[in-house]
Amino acid sequence: MSIECEKVGGINLSQGICDLPLPPVLNTATKDALDSGMNHYTRHDGLDELRAAISQKLLRYNNIQADPLKNIIVTSGSTGAFYCACLALLNPGDEVVLFEPFYGYHQYTLLALGITPLYATLNPPCWEFDANEVEKLITKKTKGILINTPANPSGKVFSRRELEILADICLRHHLFLFTDEIYEYIVYDGLSHISPGTLTTIGDRVITISGYSKTFSITGWRIGYCACQEELAQQIGYAHDLVYICAPSPLQAGVAKAIQSLPDSFYLSLSAAYEKKRQVLCEALQEASLQPYIPQGAYYVLADASRIPGVNSKEKALYLLNKTGVAAVPGSAFYHQEGGENLLRFCFAKEDQVLNEACARLQRIKGFI
Numbered sequence: 001m002s003i004e005c006e007k008v009g010g011i012n013l014s015q016g017i018c019d020l021p022l023p024p025v026l027n028t029a030t031k032d033a034l035d036s037g038m039n040h041y042t043r044h045d046g047l048d049e050l051r052a053a054i055s056q057k058l059l060r061y062n063n064i065q066a067d068p069l070k071n072i073i074v075t076s077g078s079t080g081a082f083y084c085a086c087l088a089l090l091n092p093g094d095e096v097v098l099f100e101p102f103y104g105y106h107q108y109t110l111l112a113l114g115i116t117p118l119y120a121t122l123n124p125p126c127w128e129f130d131a132n133e134v135e136k137l138i139t140k141k142t143k144g145i146l147i148n149t150p151a152n153p154s155g156k157v158f159s160r161r162e163l164e165i166l167a168d169i170c171l172r173h174h175l176f177l178f179t180d181e182i183y184e185y186i187v188y189d190g191l192s193h194i195s196p197g198t199l200t201t202i203g204d205r206v207i208t209i210s211g212y213s214k215t216f217s218i219t220g221w222r223i224g225y226c227a228c229q230e231e232l233a234q235q236i237g238y239a240h241d242l243v244y245i246c247a248p249s250p251l252q253a254g255v256a257k258a259i260q261s262l263p264d265s266f267y268l269s270l271s272a273a274y275e276k277k278r279q280v281l282c283e284a285l286q287e288a289s290l291q292p293y294i295p296q297g298a299y300y301v302l303a304d305a306s307r308i309p310g311v312n313s314k315e316k317a318l319y320l321l322n323k324t325g326v327a328a329v330p331g332s333a334f335y336h337q338e339g340g341e342n343l344l345r346f347c348f349a350k351e352d353q354v355l356n357e358a359c360a361r362l363q364r365i366k367g368f369i
């Protein structure tokens with residue numbers, strides 16, 4: 001859709017690239033690191049100061065205790081963390097439960113490693129799941145459940161009760177709980193982000209994955225991490241060493257400094273800024289008769305595209321682009337079968353001016369549906 005959007009000079013609300021300005025301390029600290037000649041490999045598990053900063057942050061924000069020397073691996077983005085966790089802990093032929101609609105990289109990472117995704121449904125409008133359905137999927141080959149909270153593309157924020165149910169299933173079936181929390185600071189309506197790794201019953205089997213792509217608006221810097229019990233961390237660290245050697249060193253230094261120095265208000269204002277953008281886009285979608293499923297977190301909205309002409313979501317996305325100049329992702333990208341054919345995903349991580357223009361253009365669809 002990005003390529004199609006470029007062809008018509010449209011506004012791209014399809015890709016999840018955040019346009020927010022960087023916190024200045026991040027730029028300064030990274031420049032200092034470059035000026036001081038920090039051009040070389042770091043330890044495979046990351047710089048000491050970054051692991052220390054992540055450890056303090058995990059305790060403060062996620063309520064997870066992680067020893068920076070034993071339990072934390074700095075990775076090449078959270079994508080690198082998930083890939084290496086799967087590479088290290090799973091074998092071809094294993095199965096992992098994936099909630100649908102899913103984030104494409106989760107599905108393709110599993111498939112690339114010969115791991116079979118088992119699809120559990122998140123039911124709109126509230127994206128609830130049926131614990132019995134999840135349990136029925138599990139076979140002797142199942143090794144894990146993957147949670148993404150807040151979720152891309154649904155915006156679902158898993159509640160404590162839901163996490164406890166899934167933790168209980170993992171315990172009873174000896175499964176890993178992989179949890180991608182890349183949008184952990186982007187939650188709305190006064191909700192709190194709850195890390196599954198904070199549930200004491202399951203702590204040892206949880207692989208907590210996150211990073212700074214979204215929080216600091218640095219998707220191209222590739223700074224992520226995973227936190228888990230020592231033995232698993234060691235194995236994931238070896239896999240990360242093999243695939244990436246390390247995350248970029250001066251960028252690790254900059255992120256470490258930013259984590260250490262940014263006040264809580266920075267993270268609160270991040271959520272507040274996105275909450276305003278969420279409102280702007282959801283109101284515009286509603287007005288354009290593309291009923292939005294209001295997200296609880298992350299920065300995407302799934303909208304009902306059943307009124308847009310087209311036999312599938314790809315045709316609908318192209319129709320919308322051609323009539324309005326706004327690009328969205330076809331819902332089929334988030335489902336393994338037909339589930340998403342009447343959905344489109346819009347990203348609101350855009351500068352206000354761009355978002356406002358997209359919202360105005362979206363109204364043009366009213367003349368065609």
Ligand SMILES: Cc1ncc(COP(=O)(O)O)c(C=O)c1O
Nearest residue numbers: 016077078079103152211213224
């Ligand atoms: C759910 C989810 N996980 C991970 C990522 C990628 O994160 P990173 O840049 O840390 O690899 C994205 C990016 O869109 C995402 O939506």
